[in-house]
Amino acid sequence: MEWQAPAIVLDARPLGESGAVVSLLTEAHGRHAGLARAGTSRAQASLWQRGNLVEVRWVARLPDQLGSLTGELVHPAAALAMEDPLALALLSAACAVADGALPEREAHPRSFQGLLSLIARLPGGAAPLLPDYIRWEAELLAELGYGLDLGRCAVTGGTEDLVWVSPRTGRAVSAAAGEPWAARLLPLPGLLLGQGGAVGPSGPAEWLAGLRLTGHFLGKDAFGHQHKPLPAARERLFDRVAALAGADPVPAERGSDA
Amino acid sequence: MIEHDPVEHLIGLLAKLPGLGRRSARRAVLRMLMQPEQAMLPLAAALRDAAAAVRRCRLCGNLDARDPCGICRDPNRDHGVICVVEGVAELWALERAHAHRGLYHVLGGTLSALGGIGPEDLAVQPLLARIAEGGVEEVILALPATVDGATTAHYLTDRLKPAGVPVTRLAQGVPMGGALDVLDEGTLAAALKARRAV
Numbered sequence: 001m002e003w004q005a006p007a008i009v010l011d012a013r014p015l016g017e018s019g020a021v022v023s024l025l026t027e028a029h030g031r032h033a034g035l036a037r038a039g040t041s042r043a044q045a046s047l048w049q050r051g052n053l054v055e056v057r058w059v060a061r062l063p064d065q066l067g068s069l070t071g072e073l074v075h076p077a078a079a080l081a082m083e084d085p086l087a088l089a090l091l092s093a094a095c096a097v098a099d100g101a102l103p104e105r106e107a108h109p110r111s112f113q114g115l116l117s118l119i120a121r122l123p124g125g126a127a128p129l130l131p132d133y134i135r136w137e138a139e140l141l142a143e144l145g146y147g148l149d150l151g152r153c154a155v156t157g158g159t160e161d162l163v164w165v166s167p168r169t170g171r172a173v174s175a176a177a178g179e180p181w182a183a184r185l186l187p188l189p190g191l192l193l194g195q196g197g198a199v200g201p202s203g204p205a206e207w208l209a210g211l212r213l214t215g216h217f218l219g220k221d222a223f224g225h226q227h228k229p230l231p232a233a234r235e236r237l238f239d240r241v242a243a244l245a246g247a248d249p250v251p252a253e254r255g256s257d258a
Numbered sequence: 259m260i261e262h263d264p265v266e267h268l269i270g271l272l273a274k275l276p277g278l279g280r281r282s283a284r285r286a287v288l289r290m291l292m293q294p295e296q297a298m299l300p301l302a303a304a305l306r307d308a309a310a311a312v313r314r315c316r317l318c319g320n321l322d323a324r325d326p327c328g329i330c331r332d333p334n335r336d337h338g339v340i341c342v343v344e345g346v347a348e349l350w351a352l353e354r355a356h357a358h359r360g361l362y363h364v365l366g367g368t369l370s371a372l373g374g375i376g377p378e379d380l381a382v383q384p385l386l387a388r389i390a391e392g393g394v395e396e397v398i399l400a401l402p403a404t405v406d407g408a409t410t411a412h413y414l415t416d417r418l419k420p421a422g423v424p425v426t427r428l429a430q431g432v433p434m435g436g437a438l439d440v441l442d443e444g445t446l447a448a449a450l451k452a453r454r455a456v
Contacts, residue, residue: 079444085412
């Protein structure tokens, strides 16, 4: 058994003195692990850094074995993001979310393409990518079967003035219909409305609302169903954006559960 | 019942150490057994003495027979500069280079989202306490050039900002004697990004 494909490094855990069990995201094979011999050695440690795009070759005798990995660096995303705290937080959060939420060896090409696009554009600055990152998380939720229904109001069926989301059902609620329960609903940022991000410019307050919204459903559904908390890297991204917005950082999973 | 074999037991214990497999451990044990008076008993005594005497320095986290350690007690060192390192191995590496004449602070790891290591697992509070005592003019972050190392450096920079102490970090780039064509792409990218005017 063997395959070769471009892959994004999601995690590399040391094994023994110099080996590493590497978790990757590929387009055709989904999240896939493998053993990189000497993966933590001086020669290879920089290759298996989280976020790097690597041309990977996986070989195993049987398909259900862990298999061994060799790779060649295509895009050093980790090295390029290290100087910028927000870029590094975004890269770490995306890899941690994909690694924790996506099932192993199940192809999710849209999640791969979305993450690839984020990584490719990261050297240009992390802040303009935050709306796309939030949309990528919403897309990931949809791919996992926990999609948000933001097209129409859950109460009136209207499509106008949608400003809230029910934290229980993930359905949008209009301003008028949601007013009596405003304290228990999650704000719906405009960046999650419209097609392909065809909305106006957004700022830290909107990004924070978006991260709180997707973080709530990632924590409740994608991670909650596995009895796992949201990854610490995702929380650190939230805290960093909260600092940008000048808000008190409140972990996303502490949202209302109405 | 399996009979206790002291030689196999010794080989097993040595083979658990980094850099030694069973084959190397067997060779080392054989050499010691050939000359127990010269090679084995002094080693056993040295191991016992080190285990009894060496402890963690309460100030910096270094391993030393004295507490505070020799570095923290040295009056000739610059007590206004603290170099933050991941572990004792990194502290010893910097000492071998004779490049830093200040003090150290051993964090005990780096933040690792996937490894489950959070700020509370690291010696961050003792570092903040040392800085709060006053007299610190610079904090050097000598952390690994990895995603976890850089994440920890950014976290510490944020935490140290209110103290008003200048925070610097080690440069990244081309190693001494390193030809560009054999460098990995990540190091080259970091070096190019951190280029400076000459």
